[in-house]
Amino acid sequence: MFPMPVRKRKNGKEHVYWALMESYRTPKGSRHRLVGWLGELEGGAKAGWAELARQLNGKLPRVPQPTLFDPEPPGEPVPEQVTVNVRGVRVGPGKAFGDLWVGLWLWRSLGLDALFAKLLPRGHEGVPWSLLVTIEVLNRFCQPASELHAAETWYPTTALPELLGVPPEAVYDERLYRTLDVLLPLKDAVERHLGEQLGALFALRPDLCLYDLTSAYFEGEAARNPLARRGHSREGRTDCKQVMVGLVGGSKGMPRGHEVFAGNTNDGTTLRGRVEHMEARYGPFGRLWVIDRGIASEENLAYIRERGGFYLVGTPRPLLRRFERELADPDGWRTLPNGLKVKLVPEAGGDTYVVCRSDERATKERGIHERFSRRIEAGLVRLAGRLAKARKPPSRAAAERQLGRLFARNSRAAAKFDPHLEDDPARPGHLRLTWTCDEAWSRWAALSEGAYLLRTNLAERDPEALWRGYMELTEVEDVFRTLKTDLVVRPIHHQVEPRVRAHIFVSYLALVLWKTLEQMTQAAGIGDGVRRVLEEAARLKLNEVILPTSTGREIRLLCVNRPDARQRALLDRLGIEIPERLGEPRWRKQIEL
Numbered sequence: 001m002f003p004m005p006v007r008k009r010k011n012g013k014e015h016v017y018w019a020l021m022e023s024y025r026t027p028k029g030s031r032h033r034l035v036g037w038l039g040e041l042e043g044g045a046k047a048g049w050a051e052l053a054r055q056l057n058g059k060l061p062r063v064p065q066p067t068l069f070d071p072e073p074p075g076e077p078v079p080e081q082v083t084v085n086v087r088g089v090r091v092g093p094g095k096a097f098g099d100l101w102v103g104l105w106l107w108r109s110l111g112l113d114a115l116f117a118k119l120l121p122r123g124h125e126g127v128p129w130s131l132l133v134t135i136e137v138l139n140r141f142c143q144p145a146s147e148l149h150a151a152e153t154w155y156p157t158t159a160l161p162e163l164l165g166v167p168p169e170a171v172y173d174e175r176l177y178r179t180l181d182v183l184l185p186l187k188d189a190v191e192r193h194l195g196e197q198l199g200a201l202f203a204l205r206p207d208l209c210l211y212d213l214t215s216a217y218f219e220g221e222a223a224r225n226p227l228a229r230r231g232h233s234r235e236g237r238t239d240c241k242q243v244m245v246g247l248v249g250g251s252k253g254m255p256r257g258h259e260v261f262a263g264n265t266n267d268g269t270t271l272r273g274r275v276e277h278m279e280a281r282y283g284p285f286g287r288l289w290v291i292d293r294g295i296a297s298e299e300n301l302a303y304i305r306e307r308g309g310f311y312l313v314g315t316p317r318p319l320l321r322r323f324e325r326e327l328a329d330p331d332g333w334r335t336l337p338n339g340l341k342v343k344l345v346p347e348a349g350g351d352t353y354v355v356c357r358s359d360e361r362a363t364k365e366r367g368i369h370e371r372f373s374r375r376i377e378a379g380l381v382r383l384a385g386r387l388a389k390a391r392k393p394p395s396r397a398a399a400e401r402q403l404g405r406l407f408a409r410n411s412r413a414a415a416k417f418d419p420h421l422e423d424d425p426a427r428p429g430h431l432r433l434t435w436t437c438d439e440a441w442s443r444w445a446a447l448s449e450g451a452y453l454l455r456t457n458l459a460e461r462d463p464e465a466l467w468r469g470y471m472e473l474t475e476v477e478d479v480f481r482t483l484k485t486d487l488v489v490r491p492i493h494h495q496v497e498p499r500v501r502a503h504i505f506v507s508y509l510a511l512v513l514w515k516t517l518e519q520m521t522q523a524a525g526i527g528d529g530v531r532r533v534l535e536e537a538a539r540l541k542l543n544e545v546i547l548p549t550s551t552g553r554e555i556r557l558l559c560v561n562r563p564d565a566r567q568r569a570l571l572d573r574l575g576i577e578i579p580e581r582l583g584e585p586r587w588r589k590q591i592e593l
Contacts, residue, residue: 003020004032005017006019015040016156017037017039018038018039019034019036020035021034022034022035078555083550084547084548084549085550088548089545089546089547090545091546092544092545092546094541094561095157095158095542095543096142096157096538097158097159097540097542097560098539098541099534100158100159100160100163101163101578102517102534102537102576103138103141103142104138105576107134107137107513109516110197110512111197112134112194112509115190115193116129116133116186116190117130119186120133127166129179129182131164132166132171132175132176132179134164135160135164135171136179137513139155140488140507140510141487141510142538144487144510146493147173147176147177148173150176151172151173151175155168156168159542162558180499180502180503183505183506191257191258191281194255195250195257195281198250198256199250201516201519202252204251204254207286207287208250208251208287208472209248209249209250209289210248210249210250210253210476211248211249211271211290212246212247212249212291212292212295212477213244213245213247213261213270214234214244214247214483214484215231215242215243215244216242216484216489216491216504217235217240217490217491218241218242218493219493220493224495224497225495226262226497227260228242228500229243229263229264230242230264231262235490243260243504244260244261244263244265245258245259245260245261245483245504246274249476249479252475252519253472253475253476253478253479254512254515255479255511255512256278257274257278258504259273259274267292268294268295270295271289271295271303272300275304275307284307284308285308286307286308286309287309288458289313290311290312290313290469290470291311292313292473293313293315296311296313296314296315296455301455305457310456310458311455311457312455312456312458314453315353315453315455320448323345324447326343326345326355327355327357327447332344334464339359341357341359342357342463342466342467343463344461344463344466350457351456351457352455352457352458352460352466354453354455354463354467355453356452356467357450358450361450361452362449362450362451363450365449365450366446368412369413369416369445372410372413372414375409376406376407376413376414376416380417380419380433380435383399383433384433384434387399387424387430387431387432387433390430393430393431396421396431399433415441416441416442416445417435417437418435418436418438419433419434420436454467454470482514483511486514487511487514492504514530517533517574518530521533521573524573526570536567537567537570537571540560540563540567542559542582543559543560543561544558545557546588553587553588554588555585555587555588556586558582559580560579560581563578
């Protein structure tokens with residue numbers, strides 16, 4: 001006995017029902033007959049019925065039975081020539097193919113198929129763990145969804161069962177959850193492998209490390225996860241618990257490693273662990289750390305210097321006041337091709353500062369200051385008018401609260417105004433409001449608009465090279481946007497810590513595929529539109545073509561629709577070949593119950 005899937009379409013949706021079948025011998029050979037209907041089964045129920053069938057087969061002498069997850073026997077080959085009933089030819093619904101083919105091609109180009117086959121050797125499981133990891137990552141890369149949605153809705157509608165040889169019945173949510181548990185311990189080995197592969201493919205600088213953090217919030221309480229905490233949310237979701245994700249990138253924004261921290265972790269406290277981790281992985285030689293001002297504390301910079309490393313960091317804005325004279329001096333500026341002006345300012349302590357000024361940024365900040373100044377002045381005029389017209393003596397505390405709210409809502413220009421709330425001599429018991437403007441603040445604002453400051457201990461004396469080095473940090477910010485928008489790393493629905501870490505690790509692997517394809521599209525001269533490439537490739541479908549023959553049997557072909565001119569141009573530029581057909585023609589298995 002053995003379970004057998006029977007597919008039926010109802011209301012436009014395909015349902016999989018299971019039947020318990022039995023083999024018996026006849027003078028014409030072995031035949032199958034129905035023992036009973038099992039209905040729609042989940043993963044655990046499938047395994048239970050398969051085990052029961054194996055036990056029954058052991059007690060009763062039967063012909064050899066196929067197990068639940070065994071592939072179909074190849075059967076007799078289809079002859080080269082056969083008469084086809086043209087009027088009966090039909091095509092089944094198309095399955096997603098093109099984007100998965102691209103993802104699988106990237107996966108194999110980076111050697112991840114061989115790596116996971118080595119790290120996860122085949123045991124007694126029906127489906128190798130390495131193939132389930134491939135399914136998890138391709139789902140996140142092509143159509144991000146939960147494990148439940150991937151197993152029940154996404155995977156059966158794709159060509160992966162034909163590409164990987166894993167039937168839809170073998171992929172269910174519990175198995176995908178267990179795949180996360182198996183995957184997590186391999187994190188360091190996989191990241192080390194990818195660092196070597198990406199460095200060789202794209203000639204990345206081995207000494208450059210771009211480091212930044214972002215947050216990812218949870219749906220649910222995540223009560224059993226000690227990492228789930230409330231903290232500064234980059235998404236503005238202060239109502240949700242979150243985790244912090246620290247990403248180490250290399251040149252061209254290629255990921256080099258990641259770590260997950262508690263949601264209330266201070267950014268600056270995470271750097272030391274990342275420095276030690278990268279030194280343990282790639283050696284203790286000095287490397288350049290490009291970090292943002294939120295991480296660049298004096299303690300962290302001293303720590304990098306002590307280990308023989310280098311840093312290129314943004315500085316807190318108040319430090320810019322130390323360079324007021326350099327900002328006001330019109331000499332010594334160097335204009336870059338993009339209109340940015342930079343000036344090098346060495347200091348006696350060994351560090352070098354780069355004063356940068358952007359006309360575009362100055363126009364933006366000037367507009368912000370003017371807008372907030374107008375709002376504050378209009379608010380002061382309204383409050384002064386209300387106080388002057390008040391019939392009853394107003395409360396000083398209430399007036400002060402109104403002032404506080406006004407300045408809090410417009411904090412970018414709050415320092416410009418000095419309000420005075422005092423007793424009105426003409427109306428005893430009443431208040432009057434006056435204010436003055438700080439001209440020194442206005443002069444500094446006009447001087448510093450569009451200016452910012454970089455700091456480094458490099459011996460480099462070219463301000464343009466230093467500025468361009470710091471601008472590579474924006475690549476990490478682009479990576480975070482990709483991680484959150486295209487790969488949908490959040491919201492996180494997993495509730496326990498290991499599953500959360502594994503979920504982010506799967507997203508990291510999908511991100512590596514994404515950035516690899518981005519670099520390839522740039523090298524091919526077609527921009528960096530990864531989403532556009534995947535959307536074009538996704539229009540390629542795998543179609544089942546059924547050919548009825550004069551013998552009464554049907555031939556099954558798996559054909560890929562031909563790329564149009566636009567698709568062919570993209571794929572040719574990338575060097576990706578699309579097959580016309582998967583596998584060989586086969587006699588279609590017909591089930592008569």
